[in-house]
Amino acid sequence: MITRSNFTLSRCSLNTATIKHANLAQAVDAAAAAGYGAVGLWRDRVQEVGTEEAGRIVREAGLEVSSLCRGGFFTGSDAEHARAAVDDNRRAIDEAAAIGACELILVVGGLPANPKPGMSAALDTGQPERDLRAARDRVGQRLAELVPYARERGVRLVLEPMHPIFCADRGVVSTLGQALDIAAPFSAHEVGVVVDTYHVWWDPRLAESIARAGAEGRLAAYQVGDWVLPLKEDTLNSRGYVGDGYIDFATITSWVRDAGYTGAVETEIFNVDIWARPFGEVAERVAADYATRVLPYLG
Amino acid sequence: MITRSNFTLSRCSLNTATIKHANLAQAVDAAAAAGYGAVGLWRDRVQEVGTEEAGRIVREAGLEVSSLCRGGFFTGSDAEHARAAVDDNRRAIDEAAAIGACELILVVGGLPANPKPGMSAALDTGQPERDLRAARDRVGQRLAELVPYARERGVRLVLEPMHPIFCADRGVVSTLGQALDIAAPFSAHEVGVVVDTYHVWWDPRLAESIARAGAEGRLAAYQVGDWVLPLKEDTLNSRGYVGDGYIDFATITSWVRDAGYTGAVETEIFNVDIWARPFGEVAERVAADYATRVLPYLG
Numbered sequence: 001m002i003t004r005s006n007f008t009l010s011r012c013s014l015n016t017a018t019i020k021h022a023n024l025a026q027a028v029d030a031a032a033a034a035g036y037g038a039v040g041l042w043r044d045r046v047q048e049v050g051t052e053e054a055g056r057i058v059r060e061a062g063l064e065v066s067s068l069c070r071g072g073f074f075t076g077s078d079a080e081h082a083r084a085a086v087d088d089n090r091r092a093i094d095e096a097a098a099i100g101a102c103e104l105i106l107v108v109g110g111l112p113a114n115p116k117p118g119m120s121a122a123l124d125t126g127q128p129e130r131d132l133r134a135a136r137d138r139v140g141q142r143l144a145e146l147v148p149y150a151r152e153r154g155v156r157l158v159l160e161p162m163h164p165i166f167c168a169d170r171g172v173v174s175t176l177g178q179a180l181d182i183a184a185p186f187s188a189h190e191v192g193v194v195v196d197t198y199h200v201w202w203d204p205r206l207a208e209s210i211a212r213a214g215a216e217g218r219l220a221a222y223q224v225g226d227w228v229l230p231l232k233e234d235t236l237n238s239r240g241y242v243g244d245g246y247i248d249f250a251t252i253t254s255w256v257r258d259a260g261y262t263g264a265v266e267t268e269i270f271n272v273d274i275w276a277r278p279f280g281e282v283a284e285r286v287a288a289d290y291a292t293r294v295l296p297y298l299g
Numbered sequence: 300m301i302t303r304s305n306f307t308l309s310r311c312s313l314n315t316a317t318i319k320h321a322n323l324a325q326a327v328d329a330a331a332a333a334g335y336g337a338v339g340l341w342r343d344r345v346q347e348v349g350t351e352e353a354g355r356i357v358r359e360a361g362l363e364v365s366s367l368c369r370g371g372f373f374t375g376s377d378a379e380h381a382r383a384a385v386d387d388n389r390r391a392i393d394e395a396a397a398i399g400a401c402e403l404i405l406v407v408g409g410l411p412a413n414p415k416p417g418m419s420a421a422l423d424t425g426q427p428e429r430d431l432r433a434a435r436d437r438v439g440q441r442l443a444e445l446v447p448y449a450r451e452r453g454v455r456l457v458l459e460p461m462h463p464i465f466c467a468d469r470g471v472v473s474t475l476g477q478a479l480d481i482a483a484p485f486s487a488h489e490v491g492v493v494v495d496t497y498h499v500w501w502d503p504r505l506a507e508s509i510a511r512a513g514a515e516g517r518l519a520a521y522q523v524g525d526w527v528l529p530l531k532e533d534t535l536n537s538r539g540y541v542g543d544g545y546i547d548f549a550t551i552t553s554w555v556r557d558a559g560y561t562g563a564v565e566t567e568i569f570n571v572d573i574w575a576r577p578f579g580e581v582a583e584r585v586a587a588d589y590a591t592r593v594l595p596y597l598g
Contacts, residue, residue: 131547232532233530
């Protein structure tokens with residue numbers, strides 16, 4: 001049995017995506033009952049009740065909001081998609097400010113689909129756009145459009161490098177070093193980066209990139225989830241509990257600690273089987289894994 | 300219709316894994332009939348007929364051997380596995396020399412499985428080893444053991460960086476830059492690298508790493524295959540024909556050309572549906588894709 005106290009779990013955060021089928025009140029209840037210090041929220045669960053009520057639910061449970069997921073998906077190449085993406089991200093920034101999340105995590109989007117809505121048949125090649133450098137350049141352009149808006153509302157935009165398995169369709173930012181390069185034109189208070197072990201564990205330059213993120217003051221969030229095999233056909237939802245897979249949490253957590261990170265550790269697991277379990281059971285398991293496999297290395 | 304000549308396809312090579320169910324004679328027949336200049340061979344198809352006969356089959360068809368796949372899988376952490384892996388790689392080097400392949404491609408292996416054969420129950424944690432840096436360090440150690448043997452037989456060892464989706468179980472070398480770092484202690488004639496578009500297309504540093512490989516004289520092979528979605532549950536065998544997916548072959552091929560590469564371009568596609576098609580049909584399709592999507596950018 002693991003002995004826990006609020007102190008033990010004070011930095012432990014339950015990302016609500018880990019118990020995807022819980023509404024906000026259920027998720028907050030599960031986290032509070034298991035002794036967590038914080039929750040990481042997804043916009044859909046916040047929107048269901050509205051930002052004011054969402055903020056109240058979290059505060060009254062004595063929890064912090066460690067982050068809001070997610071903005072982004074703004075790599076579209078045409079003006080119509082770009083405009084819609086910027087508008088949606090402004091709404092996400094508003095929501096983050098309203099619930100007291102000082103950080104909005106951005107999954108930037110993949111290569112734009114083609115054909116696009118409204119595209120003429122003459123222009124429709126029936127194939128995806130393939131100019132990866134152009135899509136990556138657009139990430140910086142969209143950030144430049146969003147940063148002033150976010151700054152005024154006290155929200156930091158946080159780039160999430162994603163595992164290269166998602167480069168084509170979800171996130172063209174593939175390494176932490178690349179995220180830091182894209183963030184470089186902005187101040188550390190404006191654009192940060194998140195380390196999610198699932199996405200970056202394989203990176204040969206991970207140690208130096210985490211140290212760089214710390215030195216630049218951009219290490220905004222630390223998320224944990226494990227790489228388990230075999231991958232399921234639905235690869236997006238094929239992550240495992242911390243400790244069930246191949247990731248060396250002791251080492252990566254030590255690097256995060258040595259980079260000066262003192263914030264919450266969010267467990268974010270996309271897994272259909274875990275989603276099917278009772279919320280409280282999942283919250284207990286996640287807390288136990290955190291206490292044994294992450295906390296000892298967090299300093 | 301694409302007009303072809305032997306000149307057009309002189310650098311075009313059919314990796315036999317693309318028509319996995321063909322034996323060596325069938326694969327060579329299909330490649331020769333479609334006008335290819337070379338074939339990339341897998342050891343199993345060579346071993347079935349023996350190296351002497353394999354060499355004769357390829358030569359009499361007027362083809363070159365662009366490479367032999369594959370050695371490697373030498374990241375095991377215990378002495379028994381290390382010894383067995385070195386022995387097997389020496390046999391692969393012998394086979395490469397015997398069939399006139401001057402290059403042996405190495406898929407280095409993933410994190411070692413645990414439990415290991417013969418491990419006592421007391422030591423068996425039932426979990427994989429997770430020390431990724433140690434596994435990566437062992438790649439360099441095994442190379443140091445194998446390079447003298449390969450050099451004496453005129454065979455260059457070629458490191459294959461693999462997509463991070465395979466880091467846990469097949470290849471801990473995840474980027475071209477990392478492969479070049481591991482190759483650095485050896486001469487360019489001893490250890491080279493292969494660029495396989497499927498594995499490296501997402502890498503934000505790909506342009507500079509290809510240029511570096513060229514400048515160092517280590518760019519030993521260029522393999523093409525496309526990233527298609529959705530991934531199949533059997534992710535290893537979920538690759539697509541060149542042009543069917545997200546990869547920008549014009550750009551990557553231009554980088555390979557500008558790096559001074561003048562060798563064969565092997566199409567290597569692992570895909571169960573393609574394996575089920577007639578060999579000649581696949582060979583024709585691959586040649587057509589090469590002629591339209593790769594050759595124009597090859598210089």
